[in-house]
Amino acid sequence: MVDDVLYAAHVIAGARYGQATTCGSNIDYGSESSASRAAAMKTHEGAEVLEGYPCAFCRGWHIGRKMSEDELAESVLLAEWFQARHSDVFTWLAGGNDQGEVPELG
Numbered sequence: 001m002v003d004d005v006l007y008a009a010h011v012i013a014g015a016r017y018g019q020a021t022t023c024g025s026n027i028d029y030g031s032e033s034s035a036s037r038a039a040a041m042k043t044h045e046g047a048e049v050l051e052g053y054p055c056a057f058c059r060g061w062h063i064g065r066k067m068s069e070d071e072l073a074e075s076v077l078l079a080e081w082f083q084a085r086h087s088d089v090f091t092w093l094a095g096g097n098d099q100g101e102v103p104e105l106g
């Protein structure tokens with residue numbers, strides 16, 4: 001199981017990329033384990049490295065391109081910021097974006 005910060009990092013990254021890219025017509029695998037299995041299989045078949053991620057929009061699990069270390073590091077920073085202030089990433093996304101709470105990153 002991904003830990004809380006990683007989980008929040010993926011959800012936050014997805015929210016920043018937008019619904020069409022993050023959710024859209026992507027298959028919902030329903031759970032982390034199913035998404036991880038599917039990502040491993042498709043990575044094995046193709047050139048691109050894929051990973052499962054929790055969706056900021058439908059709260060399901062999709063698979064997509066694995067985040068680069070830079071993207072992940074930035075998203076983890078945001079997730080740590082979020083965790084210090086909010087108990088639930090989805091509650092924060094539902095209200096936080098409208099309130100302009102997403103911090104600027106240097």
Ligand SMILES: [Zn+2]
Nearest residue numbers: 023055057058
């Ligand atoms: Zn989704």
